Amino acid sequence: MSDTRSPDHAPASFDGIWLGLDLGTQSARCVAVDGTGQLLAAASRPLTSHRDGVRHEQDPEQWWTALAAACREALSGLDARRVRGLAIDGTSGTILLADATGRPLTPALMYDDGRAADQAATVNEAGCEVWRELGYRSMQPSWALPKLRWLLDHDAAATAAGARLLHQVDLITWRLAGHQVAADASHALKTGYHLVEESWPHKAMAELGVPESLLPDVVRPGTVLGTVCAKAAEATGIPEGTALVAGMTDGCAAQIGAGALEPGAWNSVLGTTLVLKGTSTHLVRDPAGVVYCHRGPGDNWLPGGASSSGAGVISRHFHGDDLDALTERAAALDPDAVTYPLVSTGGERFPFRAPQAQPFTLGPVPDRATEFHAQLLGVACLERLCLDYLDHLGAPVDGPLTLTGGGARNRYWCRLRAEAIGRPVRLPEQAEGAIGMAVLAATSCGASLQEAAAAMVRIGEEIHPTPARTARYLPVYLRFVDELTRRGWLDQTVADHARRRAAQ
Incomplete structure (x- = not known):
């Protein structure tokens, strides 16, 4: 269903232009959005990284240079006097050290930098009670706090007078405001910030x-x-006096852009891997530590999990194929074969943790189209298992489900996912982190995030599954669950829960 709202019907409180800034791994982006969610302008600039084994670094100064240029371009054809607010997202767990003036003292250690394995063990021993209370139980080497401990162990800048930790977006908010301002709790989560007590865990830090x-x-x-x-x-073209709003990490920003903000609503992002982000009225604690929660701007919690499986199997196994033609042939065949679509060589991390996991296929795949369909169906089955696992943890999962990411561009795949899961799915017109930050920026007018999203997030289409086809795929899903359990990767209690839900 197309959204026909026009700028003339924007709520008075949302009148004006709202900016969303996004710092990714490969680019810095700025979008300008009006109070109905209409995209007025967008611009981006590339970012470069340096990788060396498990290490991944960026020069933090390029973030400011790239964002400033993107902002100038995006605003060049607009009446900048109408800009009312902005918010910014960044990659989760990316940190650096800066001096008292905001000048970087170290390179940025990026979100997937894995050098801090030894420090992660130390961090998990010191903070185990806190991490358990917050529901994620342990920190990975790529999280911010182990990397901070690594800098303290290896970089003299950490002990320099006036040195301070900055998350990726903190450098930009400092430059925008002209002085250091507070970090947001979303980026501070992986540095160990206590989201319940809303303070740093002083004992663990000491x-x-x-x-x-x-x-x-x-x-x-x-x-x-x-x-x-x-x-x-002067550097960005953003008017002096524009409200600067505390942002969130990139995954949460995409969730806001998709409008998955009411309790029980979920946004499923299908890119190289599958990421689910939802909304709950309570903190969801996971004994296995594969799901963890951000805290929303209001009283809601934002649980989520990131799989090591997803659409990356398509680019890996079907590179160079005509995917439109392959989709058409696969849809015509509609076979029952299913493949566990693991992308990572390091095993699975959601909806179960199994470092030893390997891809497998159930059923014959005699041709290219059948093999392709088995991968599509495998992602759909894994997605259903993610929702079953979240329900097993007590997270609400009965709200709207939106599909975003590169995989959502394949309409047949979206329908297959809706039918394999057995619930309607929504496809937003635009769902990206920068859009989500523009929506969050609009809350500076006094509206709630849900009110801003209701006015600004546009749903382009809703797909309803055919019950007969959902029933056809159910035995495939249960066979998939049984095989994961037989291999010892999926806990039997989770498999039993999935079967009970399937029988309802």
């Missing part, structure tokens, strides 16, 4: 030897941090 002076003040996402200063206005 045991880890992390000086309190390194750590920033923290506020909830959606908090107005300040306004854009004159120097930043």
Whole structure:
């Protein structure tokens, strides 16, 4: 269903232009959106990285240069006087150290930098009670706190006078405001910030030897941090005095852009891997530690999990194929074969943790189209299992389900996913982190995030499954679950829960 709202019907409180800034791994992006969600302008600039084994670094200065250029381009054809607010997202777990003036002292250690394996063990021993209370139980080497401990162990900048930890977006908000402002709790999560008590866990930090002076003040996402200063206005084209709103990590930003914000609503992002982000009225704790929660701008929690499986199997196994033609042939055959679509060579991490997991196929795949369909159906089965696992944990899963990411561009795959899962799915017109940040920025007018999303997130289409086809795929799903259990990767209690839900 197309959204026919026009700018003339924007709620008065949302009138104006809202900016969403996004710092990814490969690019920095700025979008300008009006109060109905209409995209007015967008621009991006490339970012470069340096990888060396498990290490992954970026020069933090290029973030500011790239974002400033993207903002100038996006605003060049607009009446900048109508800009009212902005928010920014970044990659989760990316950190650096800066001096008292905001000048970077270290390269940025990126979200997937894995150098801090030894430090992760130390962090998990010191903070085990806190991490258990917060529901994720343990930190991975790529999380921010182990990397901070690595910098303390290996980089003299960590002990320099006035040194402080910055998350990726903190450098940009500092430049925009002209002085250091608070970090948002979403980016601070992987640095160990206590989302329930809303403070740093002082005992754990002291045991880890992390000086309190390194750590920033923290506020909830959606908090107005300040306004854009004159120097930043000259560099970016964003008017001086524009409200600067505390943002969120890139995954949460995409969830906001998809409008999955009511309790029980979920956004399923199908890119190289599959990521589910949802909304709950309570903190969801996972004994296995594969699901963890962000805290939303209001009273809701945002649980989520990231799989090691997903659409990356398509680019890996069907590189160079005509995917449109292959989809057409696969849809005509509609076979029952199913493949576990594991992308990573390091095993699975959601909806179960199994470092030893390997791909497998159930059923014959005599031709290319059948093999392709088995991968599509495998993603759909895994997606259903993710929702069953979340329900097993007590997370609400009965709200709207939106599909975003590159995989959502294949309409047959979207329908297959809806039918294999057995529930309607929504396809937003635009769902990206930068859009989500524009929606979050609009809350600076006094509206709730749900109100801003209702006005600004546009749903392009809703797909309803055919009950007969859902019934046809159910035995395939249960066979898939049984095989994961037989191999010892999926816990029997989770498999039993999936079967009970299937019988309902």
